[in-house]
Amino acid sequence: MLELKDVSFRVPEDSKEEEKGILEHVSFTLEDNKFVAITGPNGGGKSTLAKIIAGIEKPTEGRIFFDGEDITDWSITERARHGISYAFQQPVRFKGVTVFDLINLAAGKDISLSGACQYLSEVGLCAKDYINREVNSSLSGGEMKRIEIATVMARGTRLSVFDEPEAGIDLWSFQNLIHVFENMHKQQSGSILIISHQERILNTADEILVIADGKLVRRGSKDEVLPALLSAAETDTGCSIWQKGVQN
Ligand SMILES: Nc1ncnc2c1ncn2[C@@H]1O[C@H](COP(=O)(O)OP(=O)(O)OP(=O)(O)O)[C@@H](O)[C@H]1O
Incomplete structure (x- = not known):
């Protein structure tokens, strides 16, 4: 379904003529109906990779294919239209738009109030308290994250990319969030690519x-990756755990 071939992303270094490599020659394929988690140390390049897949950033080298078609030069809108959804690490707020409008827009067709409320309930929000609220700064970070996850579910696209969905979510809601992803995966309604630092989310992934x-x-x-990461994390600190415990 999705294939990244030799993708690099480099930016100019401040006050130098050299470039800084944020991503270097990343290649992988993602099959249909798979749940894949991306993890690694802070600043390793995970969000940049997600943004490159969603079309928010363009790779400086390499190509991206979706169903065999080269989508490297496609905009976010074109990718969304062809079935790629992206949930930001820090969701965007839309003044003047209600939660219902946002879910309805995401669904791409008129949905009933109860249909929209169902998505909110699935992400652990009391639908009646939120459905008519404006998507503005009055919503907390955790509420915004959950609303955004609900919109991605409403979109029901072939590939849903989530950037640290657990960030800012309280412990109780986090348990429910795990079930949300487990259910999405069970329903096999598409592939999920999720950036996460959470063992329970990594544990749910196929890869x-x-x-x-x-x-x-x-x-x-x-089974191949997690034990090495966890045992290295117990005995080591800092960046080296990712390198030491996980080398092929
Ligand atoms: N456009 C840019 N210009 C300069 N530096 C950038 C740019 N985009 C990303 N970076 C840097 O690239 C590195 C990787 O960033 P990225 O957000 O992809 O990491 P991450 O693995 O998602 O980190 P975290 O786990 O903390 O969210 C960081 O050091 C970041 O500051």
Whole structure:
């Protein structure tokens, strides 16, 4: 379904003529109906990779294919139209738009109030308290995250990319969030690519990719990757755990 071929993303270094490599020669394929988690140290390049897949950033090198078609030069809108959804690490707010409008817009067709409320309930929000609220700064970060996850569910696209959906979500809601992703996966309504630092989310994945220092340093099933990450995390600190415990 999705294929990244030798993708790099470089930016000019401040006050230098050299370039800084944020992502370096990343290649992988993502099959239909798979749940893939991307993890790795802070600043490793995970969000940049997600943005490149969604079309928010353009790779400086390499190509991206979706169903065999080269989508590297496609805009976010074109990618969304062809079935790629993206949930931001820090969701965008829309003044003057209600939560209902946003879910309705995401669904791409007129849905009933109860249909929209169902999505909110699934992400642990009391629908009647939120459905008519404006998507503005009065909503907390955790509420925004959950509303955004509800909109991605309403879109029901072939590939849903979530950037740290757990960020800012309280512990109780986090348990429910795990079920949301488990259910999405069970329903096999598309592929899920999720950036996460949470063991429980990584545990739900069919496959884990580890991105460190801009490179794909490890890829495998959770049984292959997770034990190495966890044991390294117990005995080590800092960036080296990602390199040491996870090398092929
Ligand atoms: N456009 C840009 N210009 C300069 N530096 C950038 C740019 N985009 C990303 N970076 C840098 O690239 C590195 C990777 O950022 P990215 O947000 O992809 O990391 P991450 O793995 O998602 O981190 P985290 O786990 O903290 O969310 C960071 O050091 C970031 O500051």
